[in-house]
Amino acid sequence: xxxxxxxxxxxxxxxxxxxxxxxxxxxxxxxxxxxxxxxxxxxxxxxxxxxxxxxxxxxxxxxxxxxxxxxxxxxxxxxxxxxxxxxxxxxxxxxxxxxxxxxxxxxxxxxxxxxxxxx
Numbered sequence: 001x002x003x004x005x006x007x008x009x010x011x012x013x014x015x016x017x018x019x020x021x022x023x024x025x026x027x028x029x030x031x032x033x034x035x036x037x038x039x040x041x042x043x044x045x046x047x048x049x050x051x052x053x054x055x056x057x058x059x060x061x062x063x064x065x066x067x068x069x070x071x072x073x074x075x076x077x078x079x080x081x082x083x084x085x086x087x088x089x090x091x092x093x094x095x096x097x098x099x100x101x102x103x104x105x106x107x108x109x110x111x112x113x114x115x116x117x118x119x
Contacts, residue, residue: 068116
């Protein structure tokens with residue numbers, strides 16, 4: 001079993017084709033991931049907290065109160081589901097080059113904020 005990290009996406013299809021031509025007979029899928037998810041999540045964290053505060057203001061106003069100090073803050077660290085890696089067997093027939101296309105990844109920050117309510 002070999003794991004390969006490729007950062008030059010346009011070359012990935014040719015690399016897979018070369019592996020099959022060289023004798024690889026089973027591949028367990030291609031997965032895409034971020035090089036620095038922590039940095040991207042760090043950029044999203046202030047936005048998540050600002051959204052929690054915005055919602056707290058709406059609820060407080062509806063209850064005839066005001067938002068006071070932040071009492072508790074937590075972050076849920078649920079990862080994204082990994083795509084199911086299909087097992088692919090190499091065939092003897094000559095096929096078209098393997099197409100690989102860039103896509104989108106979604107990272108999510110979910111926070112729970114508990115604020116004090118004042119009058």
